[in-house]
Amino acid sequence: MSGFEVRSACPEDNPALQALFGIPQPSSGLQMAFERAPDYFASAAVMYQQSHLLVVTRRQDNALAAVFNLGLRRVFLNGSAQSLRYGADMRVAPDFQGGRVLLYANRATKALIGDGWYLSVILEDNQRSRSSFEGGRAGLPDYRHVGRITTYTVTSSRRPPQAFAPSVRVATAADIPAMNRFVDAMADFYQFLPCYDFKGLLNGDPFFAGLQPQDFLLIGEGGALRGIVGLWNQKTLKQTRVVSYSRSLKMLRPLWNLWSSWTGGLHLPAVGESFDYLSLHSPLTRPDDLPAFSALMHAAWEETRRRGVRAMTLTLADTDPRQAVMSRFRSLPLHANQYTVAFDNAGQPELSGSRIPFYESGRL
Numbered sequence: 001m002s003g004f005e006v007r008s009a010c011p012e013d014n015p016a017l018q019a020l021f022g023i024p025q026p027s028s029g030l031q032m033a034f035e036r037a038p039d040y041f042a043s044a045a046v047m048y049q050q051s052h053l054l055v056v057t058r059r060q061d062n063a064l065a066a067v068f069n070l071g072l073r074r075v076f077l078n079g080s081a082q083s084l085r086y087g088a089d090m091r092v093a094p095d096f097q098g099g100r101v102l103l104y105a106n107r108a109t110k111a112l113i114g115d116g117w118y119l120s121v122i123l124e125d126n127q128r129s130r131s132s133f134e135g136g137r138a139g140l141p142d143y144r145h146v147g148r149i150t151t152y153t154v155t156s157s158r159r160p161p162q163a164f165a166p167s168v169r170v171a172t173a174a175d176i177p178a179m180n181r182f183v184d185a186m187a188d189f190y191q192f193l194p195c196y197d198f199k200g201l202l203n204g205d206p207f208f209a210g211l212q213p214q215d216f217l218l219i220g221e222g223g224a225l226r227g228i229v230g231l232w233n234q235k236t237l238k239q240t241r242v243v244s245y246s247r248s249l250k251m252l253r254p255l256w257n258l259w260s261s262w263t264g265g266l267h268l269p270a271v272g273e274s275f276d277y278l279s280l281h282s283p284l285t286r287p288d289d290l291p292a293f294s295a296l297m298h299a300a301w302e303e304t305r306r307r308g309v310r311a312m313t314l315t316l317a318d319t320d321p322r323q324a325v326m327s328r329f330r331s332l333p334l335h336a337n338q339y340t341v342a343f344d345n346a347g348q349p350e351l352s353g354s355r356i357p358f359y360e361s362g363r364l
Contacts, residue, residue, distance in 0.1 A: 024243035045206035076187035085118035117342035156264020230281030277311035279362030
């Protein structure tokens, strides 16, 4: 009999999931926990319209060895709306790393997707995972690189505070039909863009948990929309919490935070506290409309500060011309690589080369 089994997760697994996602990850002098508290399944509902979390457990005592999610989203793929699997939240418990757990996970993944494919992202600094998956090791699926993305944590603007540009305003419920039409039009320019139906802001759709129409800023001209962006507080769903600092960083933290308050750098929270930031939802303009994107980003930053929050995050593909606007802000960039994943080369998709990959930091 096999020592492990793979099954779909259930609500009774939540305590074990919280413990696994609470395990700290080392990073440059501090340990952080990327939590999904208090309920993993509520957190997954903003990542997927249909979550499919699988758990690997040890048969002898039902100990949680690993988890991974292969849920579904409705996205625009080559301009057409369809369901796409996104592989994320892979965690292996420390006691089971280096063993056969990944073999069981891969077998279950192959059984689930068959001759299909899914989308995944690996941090550029995660050399261990990249070398394993990019190298095409026996038993692992084929990872086809489809681009690089950068998540920016914006901590200040390089220009003085000012009021919103006259063309930027706060959205209302009456704007939802126009917002939906605008997203549909953006499918001509962006790959993997979610098929947003902003009516979910009004009917309690968990895919929009924590958002209301007034959390969105719009920019328009002559009655037509040129861009939208939402400010998303996700602290009730997921957190990046500081578990510990190295001795030197612990001593330097007060001076660092004082310096950051003068220069607009990242504030380091106390041990046990989480980083304070807003995720930008659907930061959308035409790729070539840099003036509209710049106006939206500065308005989003002013609104972030008005709410008393210290940072905001957004993700842009390296092929997105709007990256040029980010030089107008002080930010911390985090690079990652995106892949289409299939167990057979014939299962890999044909992707339009003219569209720019789209990702939201709040759904990664």
